[in-house]
Amino acid sequence: MLEIGTGTGYNAALLAHRLGDHAVYSLDLDPGLVDAARDRLDGIGFHPHLTAGDGAAGWPGNATFDRIIAACAVSAIPPAWIDQLAPAGRIVAPLDAAKAGPLLVLDKTTDGEVSGIIDPYPVLFTPMRDRSTCLLAQGKTVRRRVRAARTTAPPPSTPPPCSPAANSRCSYGCTPRGFSLREARLTASLSPNAERRAPKSI
Template sequence: MTQIGAGERAAMRSLLGSVNESLGAPLAPAWESAFWAVPRHAFLPETVWVGDDLAECSRDLAPASWLRHAYADTAVVTQVNDGQEAEPGERWASCSASAPSIVFRMLDMLDTAAGHNVLEIGAGTGWNAGLLAYRLGPERVTTVDVDPALAAHAGDRLRSVGLAPKGICGDGAFGCEAGGLYDRVIATCSVRSIPPAWIRQTKPGGVILAPWESPWFCYGLLRLTVDGYGAASGSFFPHSAFMLMRGQRTDLRIYRDVVREEHMPIESRTRLSPWAVSGDDWAAQFAIGLQLRNVWRTWHDAPDVKGVASRLWLGTTDAMSWAAVDWDGERSDRFTVWEHGPRRLWESVEAAHGWWRAAGRPGPERFGLTVRPDGSHMAWLDTPDRAVPDLS
């Protein structure tokens, strides 16, 4: 078992207060017991990466700083570049320990009970599986991770605290059929679609809880109930932004994969600000992402283009169509639009934004999703009979 020193105990006590404050209520006694029995620091690697620049923080070289990050109520990056060597300026996060408040929020939403069997998609550090295993018993928890190194380290850390749930190295999209039917499935990575295997491996009336992402916007939690006939349906909730399941990643870059010198885009004008659909309004972005399920976007500030101060790029995930919306740095009521390809992407964005405004500017909590037996997805507003337009 991991020894908890005075410094760690004080840090844990402070974190528990932060988590309770974030959740708006004290942790349920069963989860608070798990919090103390399965300390977060025991599941973090000796080096983590912190800040916007993903600077290394070593437990050996900076123990106080490392412990501070271990017990802050924030996510901490535990792997970069899928475990490959990378220079400081080329690092990108590929695994993290989620913020403790969202970990316990999701565990509460999962609504586990004694006797439940749980499948976890994405072992990561192993901490989430450890909390579940302490609550339900290791024999009732199965955790899957696609990365062999992460799966191995998670297993080692779980054993170090006296817990040994079933650990599998494999593609989480296929779940784990060997475990039979599960009462609960929880993902610690975001998904753009619910894998059919998760529904197939969940008991009728069982729950699937997964962070959600569209190519447009990574945000939200989806809680589905399986109906026993090959379908599942449920509501979205705010909170959370997780790393995307590796098998659903889209590695596209505007100038490498999408825009070509021979393209002759069509020029037009718009009064819809690009910041209205890709700025600080998360509700708008969430709604647009549900309607345009295969469109992604990226900002290009100060491009080397005369008369353009900022540009919003849009592209389809098949790299066949693109659009660019330019701001000249002065006017805020008129923007230049360039579009190329078989789809007029900005027209679709205007339609999606207009539908959202007409619907009363709903937030994520008013939306839901139904996964049909054929695997198709239908988003809805308020009730399943009010389908959200599919503009993809």
């Protein structure tokens, strides 16, 4: 299992508990986050494989994985993920729609190709960063200004855009459209009640 986006190490801890340390690989662009996550995981008795690196490049080396999950949103599936995915393996990744977007669930069908479905329920993840735009990954110090917490009550919740009560079609990209997967495109359509349909091959 490869996780893209170690963050605090929370999800890596869940994976290690379920699968065992030896089966979990997790990477993050920020070396400081990786070190802090390793300390937390060591403190609770988990020791998965952790490293700092560019998530779009996958795990360093020639490893292959049955599952690749992204804890960051992507606008396209990096080719390295497809290359490192074992035959019949699965990628689960949030789609970067500038706000809450759907979840891509893709299975490897042949070399260099994945196909799957779009889970329309909106999820919100930080977009995947690259080394050229991440100052922390470059070893630079970043000062952050912390704002005081809001004391006013949040606005009333509204139905998620993908729900039938809001719209029959999702405004975040769940309507028929393409998703760049290397040199192919994944298309999927959703019924008005947001039911899943059979995967469409690319």
